[in-house]
Amino acid sequence: MAEFFAQYMPAGVAYTLTALISAALLLGVVGVGALFFIWAERKVAGRIQDRLGPTRTGGKFGWLQSLADGIKLLTKEDIAPADADKTLFRLAPYVSLAPSYAALLALPFADGWVGWEINTAMFFLLAVLGLEVFGVILAGYASGSKWSLFGGMRQAAQVVSYEVPLGMCGVIPVFLCGTMSLTTIGNMQAGWFTNWLIFHDPFTFLVFWVYFTCAVASVNRAPFDLAEAESELVAGFHTEYSGLRWSFFFMAEYNSMLVVSGLAAVAFFGGWNGPVPIFASWKAAGGGWEIVANLAGCINFIMKAVLGVMLMIWVRWTLPRLRIDQVITTCLKYCVPLAAFCFVGALSWQLFDLPSPNDWVPAERAGRAAVREPWARGTTGSTQSSAGTSARLAQGSEVHR
């Protein structure tokens, strides 16, 4: 696109224009996603609670409810409390939105369908998601309200704690696949669903739930939504916000939910690979067929991610909220040791090459999602077959031999 614009205008302007258009497109995705998830949340919550949820706006299922709400929020007065630090108060929602938006950059939607093919995507995603906390802290701090301050403080303590187990959980697929590139991790899980990393061994199965718990905590959802605990803190960090700024926090929250669910889908659930390899041959055929296969993969991926979000919604409307000390206890006493235990367990499983469900699928005997280093198995034979295995690491292993 930049090249196209560059024909008609100076390159700098062209790049800026391109960047703005891309940004607007991604923001559209975020916005539409948030609208959909807010509607879904209300609908699911309604069904869970024996009621209908929105029914009127936009037809039978209240399709347009969140759009109507959005318009309402747009027209609301933008209030800043007299005690607030006005600049920071105004900026905080954007600070919250930007990282969750940036995280979409590195999240692959299908093989190669990714905004920015980055080698350290997993790390980047976790890092960027951790930044979202700044918006919350700033909002809590700048609001000039004691309840907001409480929310900000809680959020700071909570997110810093939960980044540790979250990182540990994220590192397990990385180690199993020998790469931090999400595209590679996803591709390695091609084949039958037995090849998904969650079914790789008992430890990865366990660690997914640890990951999910920590992810819920890190995106500040119930039962870990301490920063906005309405029964204690009124609305926590966004108590003083109104209108569109208030809704930015929600767009950020729902987008982060999508991102962590997407990350879970790629890291544990085979990403864009369906449970049954229907599109594998199409993909191999290349050309238009590959695009169709990728499109199917993209739909597959989105379904998985949305399923994760729905799970979070379900949890939210079922469980009571934990107390702040219990949240930290959950993290430090349960999640961190469990993640560490699973880390050691999964790597040992890999090291000793213990059986994995994929071994029992006849067609897929060799295609197990994992790096199989010859030096680790003590054999010199070239048994590793996965396409994504880093050649460099193989090089490195030669040094040892």
Add this chain to the structure above:
Amino acid sequence: MATANREQIIELDVRTDELLVNMGPQHPSTHGVLRLVLKTDGEIVTHVEPHIGYLHRCAEKIGENLTPRQWIPYTDRMDYLAAMNMNLGWSLCVEKLLQYELPEKARHLRVIIAELGRIASHLVGMGAYGLDLGTFSPFLYAFREREKILNLFEEACGARLTNSYITPGGATADLPPGWLEKCEAFLDQFEPVIAEYHALLTTNAIFIQRTAGIGVMSAEMAIDYGCTGPVLRGSGVDHDLRRDGEERYTEMYDGYAFEVIVQKDGHYPRDHDYPPVPPEAVLGDCWHRFYVRMLEVVQAIDIIRQGIEFYRSAEGDWGHPIKLNTKLPKGEVYLETECPRGQMGFYLVSDGSAIPWRTRARSSCFCNLSVTEELCRGCLLADVPAIVGSLDIVMGEIDR
């Protein structure tokens, strides 16, 4: 230069840094217009001071200007979640002054209605307690069932919330035909639903973590503060006015088989399949107060079933409301009844005219709330809604 700088130093002192925050009167978890002034040291609450009176409507003063029957709607608006039980307390108090003998049928009608009111009230208490702990769904499950009770009330008296049904001399009307069958159908449907509440709250691990061992109130403290109802029994005090009250009230429950819901020797009376008491729970904590309410609901179902049978076989009249301007005998009476939230007392002083010289309502929540200051001292911020919620207060009754 150093001295010049010193003038700009803002004095800070971390060790006495206490944050003074207002929880309420506009706060999502204070059950109406209650205002708690909290002094917090980080997340730890060092001091709580409840401020009440935001819903004060001078009911006692109004009572000095109305006849007892005219005051009935004002009792509705005290504990508006258990209006029937408020009506009952005042009616019994007036009848005590009049030495009125109630027909058999009216007695059973009152038992049925009062126990239904107890269920309806406990359902709100239970659901709202879930809200206090951050879960929304049980609240709606509770209200779904409560609505059915309110439907029954509506059918009996025409009103859902402020019923003014039970009145000195009986009730304003007999139960309509077919009502008993509907009531029985409701009970049959409702009884299994209770398991849902137990699954969502009572036995939920997070719920237990949030309530067990929190806000522990010893039996002595509960008695000393005049706490009554589930709050008192949650502390293990075997005291229920339906059994231990004065005759005017207990004779209403003559012939009914029920046990006082209180933990004895580590067990609650077991005539149903209740979930077990978790090992973390300490007698007198939030969990026990909640659990007592849950068990009282089951027990109320039993009592209503008995009441329906009694009512069916009862002979005679369902009672007649006293005349609006009945002259009250000179004297004074005090009567407490076991309302869902505790012992609701009415004190009536009469100088011989049709209008009481003084009416006084002894509010159960008023006493129950007075423990907050001591109960919340040193707890965490998130425990304040948990503790206040477990007292299950209704501001209308506290402020009157």
Add this chain to the structure above:
Amino acid sequence: MTEGPQFLETLKARFGDRIRGANLENIDPWVEVAPEAIVEVCRFLKTDPDARFDMLNCISGVDYFQPDPAKAKRASFEPHLEVVYHLSSTVTKHTLVLKVMLPRWKDDQEGVLPELDSVASVWRGAAWHEREVYDLMGVWFRNHPGLKRILLPEDWEGHPLRKDYELPLEYHGIRGR
């Protein structure tokens, strides 16, 4: 409250003429206690093994005063304030009514509240009841842990449950009458 007479003899034997009298004909018989003895009597009733009145149900104030001069002549009482204590026991299940008679104004000086000892040291729950009586009826409780208005705003004037109370013309710009 039918058990009043049972404790009357015990109380009379112990406190003598500080038990001013009793009304046993009333539906709820009551015992009248001298104002200066109320704390002692209450502490005795709470600790005495026979009585064990561990629960204070209610403290009520009653204002006996007929503001209408025409009716006042026919009134059967002298103007005074009563503070009524309703006690009960969770152990013996007894109940008892105590009464204290107070002048409407201390030393008959209009505007000076009558004083009474607080029983908050006997039952902690009494503190709020006494605050309410002070707030609405205007009785000053000595040795109270924190006597201030409870239901009405702190800057409210007057005590509304007194029979001669008149609503203020306006309160912070809100019209009263």
Add this chain to the structure above:
Amino acid sequence: MLLGTFDLHTFLFVLFALTACLFAAGVLFSSNIVRMAFHLVLSLGSSAGLFFLAGAEFVGAMQLMIYVGGTLVLLVFGVMLTAQHRFLEMRTNAGEWVLSLVVGGALLMVLLQAAFSVSQWNTPNTERSQLAVDESKAATPIGAALAGVRVDKLQQKDAHLRAGMSGYLMPFVIVSMHLLVVLVGAAYLARPRMAVRNPKGGG
């Protein structure tokens, strides 16, 4: 025309460098400590962008995670703990400003002069277009180097150097120990000195 000659790298460099410098100056010139922290976050975040741009993706992500997401959150937390006059300001007087700006400006001039004077630094890499995209991405070699294997120096001719190619295992261990000690030490230093009330019945 200035804008006409930009390629994407230049464009992004200018973008990130400008934001980074702008907010670095913001840190310097704001007297409100919360704003300083906020500016620092943005400044370090932008410099992470520069890291990405220079091909150091792992370090960039590391910068985001540890520096911005960890250290600075901690810092802001510290600010919140200490500044209960919430928007605490400590102003520097004008004399100090003038003095430090003069010195700082001179220092900056010297450094800039140095940066641009070495021709070896100043000449662009002519083979940059031939550079394989994968070459610059170094997450795996970094991991291997930290674990004691220098996969990027396999072609080392010098036998002595080859023998000493144990990578960064030793520093890595030292740093890990250092971090552990620091964490213990920090926890010890910041422990509450007052008698701590135990929350009643708290878990």
Add this chain to the structure above:
Amino acid sequence: MTGLLAVITVSHYLAVGAFFFVTGVLCMATKRNALGVLMGIELVLNGANLNFIAFGSKYLRSESLGLDGQLMALFVIILAAAEAAVALAIALSFYNAHSTIDVDQGDELKG
């Protein structure tokens, strides 16, 4: 000016690094708030990091430091985190003792 930005070289990165460095040093010199000084240190370290990265970038120089540059930067980041933790702990404990985080007040040894 056009020539200056025509192609981005190591020097450009060094210039940004130099700016970071100077800003950081000035921050350390002028801020009276202990946490402000800490932020200055972070800026200085970040400036140094930028240099390491620039020198280590294959993209900018064919004869680059290679991995060593990145690894150095990595260690600097880790140490900076450690340093920040300790400095924050010291600031807090200083604050507890002196009730201020004005570094000018910390001129006596016993608090």
